[in-house]
Amino acid sequence: VAERESQIVLGLDPDPLALWPEADDAAAGALGAAPAARAAAGVLAHCRAVIDAVGDAVVAVKPQVACFERLGAPGWHALAATIEHARAAGLLVLADGKRGDIDVTATAYAQGFLGATPGVGGAGGDGIIPGLGADALTVNPYMGLDTLRSFAAVGRAHDAGLFVLVRTSNPGAADLEDEPLARGGTVWERVAQLVAALGDEHRAPVSGLSDIGAVLGATRPEHLTRARELLPHAIFLLPGVGAQGGRVEDLAPAFAPGRAAGLVTASRSIVRAHEQGGGASPATAARAEAQRLRAAAWALG
Amino acid sequence: VAERESQIVLGLDPDPLALWPEADDAAAGALGAAPAARAAAGVLAHCRAVIDAVGDAVVAVKPQVACFERLGAPGWHALAATIEHARAAGLLVLADGKRGDIDVTATAYAQGFLGATPGVGGAGGDGIIPGLGADALTVNPYMGLDTLRSFAAVGRAHDAGLFVLVRTSNPGAADLEDEPLARGGTVWERVAQLVAALGDEHRAPVSGLSDIGAVLGATRPEHLTRARELLPHAIFLLPGVGAQGGRVEDLAPAFAPGRAAGLVTASRSIVRAHEQGGGASPATAARAEAQRLRAAAWALG
Numbered sequence: 001v002a003e004r005e006s007q008i009v010l011g012l013d014p015d016p017l018a019l020w021p022e023a024d025d026a027a028a029g030a031l032g033a034a035p036a037a038r039a040a041a042g043v044l045a046h047c048r049a050v051i052d053a054v055g056d057a058v059v060a061v062k063p064q065v066a067c068f069e070r071l072g073a074p075g076w077h078a079l080a081a082t083i084e085h086a087r088a089a090g091l092l093v094l095a096d097g098k099r100g101d102i103d104v105t106a107t108a109y110a111q112g113f114l115g116a117t118p119g120v121g122g123a124g125g126d127g128i129i130p131g132l133g134a135d136a137l138t139v140n141p142y143m144g145l146d147t148l149r150s151f152a153a154v155g156r157a158h159d160a161g162l163f164v165l166v167r168t169s170n171p172g173a174a175d176l177e178d179e180p181l182a183r184g185g186t187v188w189e190r191v192a193q194l195v196a197a198l199g200d201e202h203r204a205p206v207s208g209l210s211d212i213g214a215v216l217g218a219t220r221p222e223h224l225t226r227a228r229e230l231l232p233h234a235i236f237l238l239p240g241v242g243a244q245g246g247r248v249e250d251l252a253p254a255f256a257p258g259r260a261a262g263l264v265t266a267s268r269s270i271v272r273a274h275e276q277g278g279g280a281s282p283a284t285a286a287r288a289e290a291q292r293l294r295a296a297a298w299a300l301g
Numbered sequence: 302v303a304e305r306e307s308q309i310v311l312g313l314d315p316d317p318l319a320l321w322p323e324a325d326d327a328a329a330g331a332l333g334a335a336p337a338a339r340a341a342a343g344v345l346a347h348c349r350a351v352i353d354a355v356g357d358a359v360v361a362v363k364p365q366v367a368c369f370e371r372l373g374a375p376g377w378h379a380l381a382a383t384i385e386h387a388r389a390a391g392l393l394v395l396a397d398g399k400r401g402d403i404d405v406t407a408t409a410y411a412q413g414f415l416g417a418t419p420g421v422g423g424a425g426g427d428g429i430i431p432g433l434g435a436d437a438l439t440v441n442p443y444m445g446l447d448t449l450r451s452f453a454a455v456g457r458a459h460d461a462g463l464f465v466l467v468r469t470s471n472p473g474a475a476d477l478e479d480e481p482l483a484r485g486g487t488v489w490e491r492v493a494q495l496v497a498a499l500g501d502e503h504r505a506p507v508s509g510l511s512d513i514g515a516v517l518g519a520t521r522p523e524h525l526t527r528a529r530e531l532l533p534h535a536i537f538l539l540p541g542v543g544a545q546g547g548r549v550e551d552l553a554p555a556f557a558p559g560r561a562a563g564l565v566t567a568s569r570s571i572v573r574a575h576e577q578g579g580g581a582s583p584a585t586a587a588r589a590e591a592q593r594l595r596a597a598a599w600a601l602g
Contacts, residue, residue: 013405016418016428035421035428036430039420039421042421066402067409069377069410069413070410070413072377072430072433073375073378076376076377098400098441100443102470102471103471104314104316105365108365108368109370112371117317117372118317119339120317120328120336120340127336129336129337129340129372131371140443141443142401142443142477143469143478144473144474144477144478145476146472146473147471165443165444170404170444171447172448175445175446176442179482179484180484181481181483182480182483183481187477
């Protein structure tokens with residue numbers, strides 16, 4: 001964050017029906033291929049073009065795994081190539097997979113996104129299957145601390161972190177996350193306590209920030225103050241700005257421990273900025289919106 | 302269930318380091334390929350061999366998506382081919398992905414597993430990207446009912462269902478799922494109510510069972526009676542038998558609405574039955590264990 005002077009995370013949620021013009025050539029080049037391969041070629045060209053356009057203004061990309069996964073094996077290849085492109089541009093990669101499962105299965109997910117898998121050739125040497133090389137993965141806390149711990153163990157062995165869903169930005173968050181507990185507090189506050197306990201095990205020496213972050217929707221800024229009390233050392237990943245109604249200006253509590261303690265994610269508001277009119281190209285409009293968000297967030301520090 | 306006289310679901314959690322001998326030839330045939338491609342070839346051969354060995358004794362397979370996903374694009378191809386093999390054997394396919402996300406993202410996951418994705422060629426005709434064709438997907442309820450509803454909408458358009466995590470089989474389930482709520486009941490009982498509400502929208506005419514099932518760990522059978530009160534029409538997917546300590550004989554409440562109302566999943570206890578000694582081949586030992594589980598569950602009806 002300090003190096004790039006940006007707390008903005010570029011969300012990549014590619015929809016084959018709404019790609020930048022750069023995708024057309026790639027999809028046309030794959031003419032005759034199966035629909036999944038054509039779409040994946042377009043998606044990859046789109047993501048590369050978006051990264052090229054706004055990479056200078058952001059600190060990380062957040063590929064939405066669902067959007068690649070639904071294209072099957074070609075989609076998974078496009079995801080890996082998108083991540084490679086982002087890393088070559090000097091960006092961190094936060095894989096938005098919201099995975100969650102028990103012990104060996106959590107380990108398997110973490111191997112795929114953050115670590116590596118011992119292959120049929122054995123654990124030593126050429127049998128290692130590299131994962132996607134993401135710097136962090138979003139995970140779901142429903143199944144409890146032991147499941148988060150399995151993810152964290154793999155992440156910590158590969159200098160990677162987690163962002164645990166705490167209080168999300170959708171209306172349905174009220175159904176469960178906001179439920180008051182008999183012990184006091186809400187479900188999401190209980191999750192925040194679990195995240196704090198896990199995160200306290202591993203904090204960076206200079207910033208004091210832990211490797212276990214929290215996803216907190218930017219749509220309800222009143223939660224951020226409380227979340228910061230419960231999670232003084234966690235990096236907050238803040239979706240919901242733009243299309244969902246959240247405003248960067250309301251996010252100050254997230255940045256209380258330092259500028260790197262809050263990461264503002266924006267997807268549609270950047271990638272589809274040209275649809276707001278004005279006649280700019282997708283790349284020009286996206287870059288302008290990313291720079292605007294970057295300045296708005298930086299001004300809060 | 303009636304046709305196959307089985308309530309047993311074969312879990313497929315392939316570990317490249319513990320595959321059946323059938324995998325060796327496939328991996329050797331891919332010699333010179335990248336480790337991921339070799340492992341995926343082995344994993345696919347293994348899964349086909351397991352399905353061939355025990356398919357007659359089970360009603361469905363439950364591929365653990367993490368175990369394929371960590372092998373990258375070749376792993377996703379192996380997952381699709383495994384599902385194809387299971388369907389050709391007349392088995393239902395329950396994709397164990399435990400996905401969870403909001404609106405368009407939930408829709409994207411559901412398109413990938415249960416439905417199809419409109420491709421770059423447009424919504425009509427050759428641009429459709431087929432999904433994996435699973436009959437059901439496991440999903441995570443943390444983010445609330447609106448997220449489950451997005452999954453259900455795609456599923457219902459493709460004759461597919463969901464299994465929502467309710468009370469899982471791991472020790473960490475106590476951290477959140479078992480938390481008492483201020484309104485009474487626990488977090489998992491509240492989830493059960495949400496699942497019941499969604500499931501009541503769509504029930505099968507003859508059996509009365511709904512298309513929204515529930516995952517309930519077989520390790521704590523005392524929860525099944527309460528879960529059945531809250532979810533009289535849901536199919537219970539019951540992991541935790543065998544390696545995790547659950548016993549088929551304790552699962553009777555799951556089957557109260559009928560034999561098809563409970564599906565007992567078993568993975569390691571079937572696929573690694575030969576490791577218990579006795580000298581039988583993996584296929585013979587697996588088939589014997591699957592038949593034993595099938596008889597034990599059927600006897601409860």
